[in-house]
Amino acid sequence: MSLPHAILTALLEKPSSGLELTRRFDKSIGYFWSATHQQIYRELGRLETSGLIRALPAQGPSRGSKKEYEVLAAGREELAAWVARPEDPRPIRDPLLLRVRAAGVVGREGLAQELRRHLDLHRRQLAQYEAIEARDFPEGGDPLQHLVLRGGIDLETFWVAWLERALRDFDAGTGTDADADTGSS
């Protein structure tokens, strides 16, 4: 139940149309809550029906013409209540860790290459976050937004470190070569 709250947050930061929201979910907000345009349009409809947001006047046909939304008082209240509402962290569900475990059973053939690919992706993401930090928080800025960005940076840092360690272990474990053998049954 986080998508509606992500949208409320985004709309409070700046009233927007569906497409503008989609763009923002590809950038800053999307760094910790991703969503596609189909999800966003559906959820905008629901939020409007629930009376948490409203479309600004100047409507044309439903398809094709731009529709701007803004948050109503009820929406702001709902969001404030949600911020404090207890909600346990979800159990981890990570395909990469699972694949490493599976490799322990069926062999690590091809896995090292995939780990290298992920390492590269996470390094890029980390560099991007750090560039954003240097640009937007040179000396302060909104402390809460900075905190969130630090979360992203720390998370990517974890992945980079873990993947480097994994590849080191692989090299050590198989002599000189990463994922050569697996010498099946």
Place this chain on the structure above:
Amino acid sequence: MSLPHAILTALLEKPSSGLELTRRFDKSIGYFWSATHQQIYRELGRLETSGLIRALPAQGPSRGSKKEYEVLAAGREELAAWVARPEDPRPIRDPLLLRVRAAGVVGREGLAQELRRHLDLHRRQLAQYEAIEARDFPEGGDPLQHLVLRGGIDLETFWVAWLERALRDFDAGTGTDADADTGSS
């Protein structure tokens, strides 16, 4: 598409019934891929239909009586192929980071308490993982399984550090007191 592969991995490690699998998904395997018994039974049915696993003989009625499954050659091959199959990491979708961002817009009332609660949960989880490490990997053990466990440990370590930092920032930012437990009406 990871659940079937999680089940194949679990069944290769040890042929099991649905309930036994459910138990194992509440422990070791569940530490990086959680699943409920309904998901597991549904997926076992699909995997059997697909010819990747089979139920061992000695069947009774479909409800109530135990059914053991084992992985067939096709299942092992599918799992080995999946280990090497490229699959990009999913974008982050974390409700807690989102709530901190929302707090920047509607106020941080009640948030510190929730962060403290999460900090406690993550500390417990970390302690549990470290106990498992001390018990199962005193000096080695399966390097891949150890690597996965290290992933869990490092991830929890990240959360603990980030939450501690967040709470420190909160205390600094609001004078002496975070949000004074919001003492309700």
Place this chain on the structure above:
DNA sequence: GGACACATGTAAGAGGTTACATGATTCG
């Protein structure tokens, strides 16, 4: 008017969550 970007929307299906339903076994 054709191409293209802008903008919103529909549909089908997979995966996950929650609640409930049903049969078998064991133990007092």
Place this chain on the structure above:
DNA sequence: CGAATCATGTAACCTCTTACATGTGTCC
């Protein structure tokens, strides 16, 4: 036999993903 536990299964619902569909405005 009643209760608890083991064990499998159904159903409803919600979210997310993927692919497709439709309309508008602009520029050549």
